[in-house]
Amino acid sequence: QSVLTQPPSASGTPGQRVTISCSGSSSNIGSNYVYWYQQLPGTAPKLLIYRNNQRPSGVPDRFSGSKSGTSASLAISGLRSEDEADYYCAAWDDSLSAPSWVFGGGTKLTVL
Amino acid sequence: QVQLVQSGSELKKPGASVKVSCKASGYTFTSYAMNWVRQAPGQGLEWMGWINTNTGNPTYAQGFTGRFVFSLDTSVSTAYLQISSLKAEDTAVYYCARGSTGYSGYDAYFDYWGQGTLVTVSS
Numbered sequence: 448q449s450v451l452t453q454p455p456s457a458s459g460t461p462g463q464r465v466t467i468s469c470s471g472s473s474s475n476i477g478s479n480y481v482y483w484y485q486q487l488p489g490t491a492p493k494l495l496i497y498r499n500n501q502r503p504s505g506v507p508d509r510f511s512g513s514k515s516g517t518s519a520s521l522a523i524s525g526l527r528s529e530d531e532a533d534y535y536c537a538a539w540d541d542s543l544s545a546p547s548w549v550f551g552g553g554t555k556l557t558v559l
Numbered sequence: 560q561v562q563l564v565q566s567g568s569e570l571k572k573p574g575a576s577v578k579v580s581c582k583a584s585g586y587t588f589t590s591y592a593m594n595w596v597r598q599a600p601g602q603g604l605e606w607m608g609w610i611n612t613n614t615g616n617p618t619y620a621q622g623f624t625g626r627f628v629f630s631l632d633t634s635v636s637t638a639y640l641q642i643s644s645l646k647a648e649d650t651a652v653y654y655c656a657r658g659s660t661g662y663s664g665y666d667a668y669f670d671y672w673g674q675g676t677l678v679t680v681s682s
Contacts, residue, residue: 479666
């Protein structure tokens, strides 16, 4: 099981707003930035959100990120068919025994 | 533009070894860390570790010590992942991912990814 917890699936209709949650702990989300990656079917992951809520150039402002305490969320507004993908949250984990990057298990977003 | 181009799919028998390459272009190779990420079939992403492209020093995540080796050839801006004594459970897509800085850790996220290399281990 993954260190960060995401719902396995989410869905919405075109134009809707959907949110995907990511829950962690004090050693990861609680003390470090959260990142989101989008993986379109059959392709490599792509950076979607960095430092909790920053968008790389080229990422539409329909995508937004937020963080509160040990949880984070990705929101997608104006849902489009091309948003159908797997979404992963990630954070650095400061665990004393083995600091590492940790990911959520991924959320499969279906556009109905 | 930044590009990471990985070697092609591999089919190996249990006990064999495999070496995956990741050729970088569009930036100064030794200025950014290189990470390796595994994705088993139908599963999520798992960080394997990283290599300091300036010093060549590798760091392996828990679960990826012993049979996994990260290396570099800076003359051709290429990072390598070698896996020895392959097992069926090593079947996965392996990604190289550039770090946003010269190290891997706090705020050194993965800003560019290779296209992935499928390694299949089967008798």
